[in-house]
Amino acid sequence: MLLVLSDEHKEHLGFLSDVDPAVVGEFGRIAVEFLKKGSNPKIYEGAARKLSVPAETVQHGVEGLMFILTESSKLMISEVDFQDSVLVLGFSEELNKLLLQLYLENRKEIRQILGELAPSLPRYHNLEWRLDVQLASRALRQQVKPTITLKLHLENGDTRSARVLQTDPATLLHLIRELERALAEVKSNHCRRILRNIK
Amino acid sequence: MELSDSVVKGLQTLADPAYMDFKSFRIFTEAAFHSLLAFPTHSVLDYPELKNIDQALLKHCHIAATTFILEGVKQNADRSTICSCLEDLRFDSERVDAFYELYQKSKTNLEKLLSSIDRCPPHITDVSWRLDYCIKNSHVHKVNQPSYLISFNTENGENTGASSELNFSCTLEQLQDLVGKMKDAAKSVERATQL
Numbered sequence: 001m002l003l004v005l006s007d008e009h010k011e012h013l014g015f016l017s018d019v020d021p022a023v024v025g026e027f028g029r030i031a032v033e034f035l036k037k038g039s040n041p042k043i044y045e046g047a048a049r050k051l052s053v054p055a056e057t058v059q060h061g062v063e064g065l066m067f068i069l070t071e072s073s074k075l076m077i078s079e080v081d082f083q084d085s086v087l088v089l090g091f092s093e094e095l096n097k098l099l100l101q102l103y104l105e106n107r108k109e110i111r112q113i114l115g116e117l118a119p120s121l122p123r124y125h126n127l128e129w130r131l132d133v134q135l136a137s138r139a140l141r142q143q144v145k146p147t148i149t150l151k152l153h154l155e156n157g158d159t160r161s162a163r164v165l166q167t168d169p170a171t172l173l174h175l176i177r178e179l180e181r182a183l184a185e186v187k188s189n190h191c192r193r194i195l196r197n198i199k
Numbered sequence: 200m201e202l203s204d205s206v207v208k209g210l211q212t213l214a215d216p217a218y219m220d221f222k223s224f225r226i227f228t229e230a231a232f233h234s235l236l237a238f239p240t241h242s243v244l245d246y247p248e249l250k251n252i253d254q255a256l257l258k259h260c261h262i263a264a265t266t267f268i269l270e271g272v273k274q275n276a277d278r279s280t281i282c283s284c285l286e287d288l289r290f291d292s293e294r295v296d297a298f299y300e301l302y303q304k305s306k307t308n309l310e311k312l313l314s315s316i317d318r319c320p321p322h323i324t325d326v327s328w329r330l331d332y333c334i335k336n337s338h339v340h341k342v343n344q345p346s347y348l349i350s351f352n353t354e355n356g357e358n359t360g361a362s363s364e365l366n367f368s369c370t371l372e373q374l375q376d377l378v379g380k381m382k383d384a385a386k387s388v389e390r391a392t393q394l
Binding site for chain 1 (some may be wrong): 272273274275278310313314316317319320321322323324325326328330332334336338339340341342343345347348349351353365366367368369371373374375376377378380381382383384385387388391
């Protein structure tokens, strides 16, 4: 699968073949950094002054790289397809190699970042538990009632939340049995067949 | 057992054969226990057998008797405590035995009732799960990862009957982690019971 680059996009990236490969390397580093932590326009101005070009040109160059990186990571394109895709930009071989390296080194992390954008329910993060025996309450003295308090930590994008829940020993065993069935299911013939064939 | 003056007075009235004969006493006591355990409750005032008794006094006796019952269950009072308490209030032995018989019969259910009056975090009662194979989404293609949707059914202790769900997703490894931690908890419970 090849990347489809628009003419506007090619024009934005064209600027990169005019500058030193070391500068492109730096732009690549900035592009990856922006993908991880969000963009910072001040950096464009600084770089533009050094290279004595308009800040907009720098911005287009970095954003063009960000687009190439996210699109190719999203589609998980192969090494060969990546090289063929950037060929149309008419860069030097050295520059193409540099871009490929940038892609391969950061693909995993970029896919992880993109994965967080997918619509999903809160995700499991951690479970803490505590075993108590309830001995008395306002309404009833002299009890022996074992309870398991569970603190379930969930993650939703950047925000973490925790829910405190309680259960009794019999239900806890039931929950474990039921969830073990869920774990066993992924090893069933049906699931293994699907997992093997959709790759 | 510490009882307020009003409760003592109500119970003393119950002990008085001039106010209530033994047959009415039995019906009244059964009604008192029944009113604590059954919903919707019948009022003692609804029993035709008790219609010829002063209704205001009957109401007072009912409050006294139910308070005494709940206080006894709350403190896990045994036979000697209940009986000596009633004897001090001048109950004859026939009434003491009749009362204790019902107390013993209803105690377990009353304990359950009282233990359910409790402020506690939502109680997990069951779990449902679903196994998905995520193929792609709008942001990432070729995800190809199994993923679980877990839903804990919970009940809230404060208002009985109100149940809700807690949904979350997890990967295979995360579910293994979750089950592993729950097993640790279960092992601790088992070890604690062997002490």
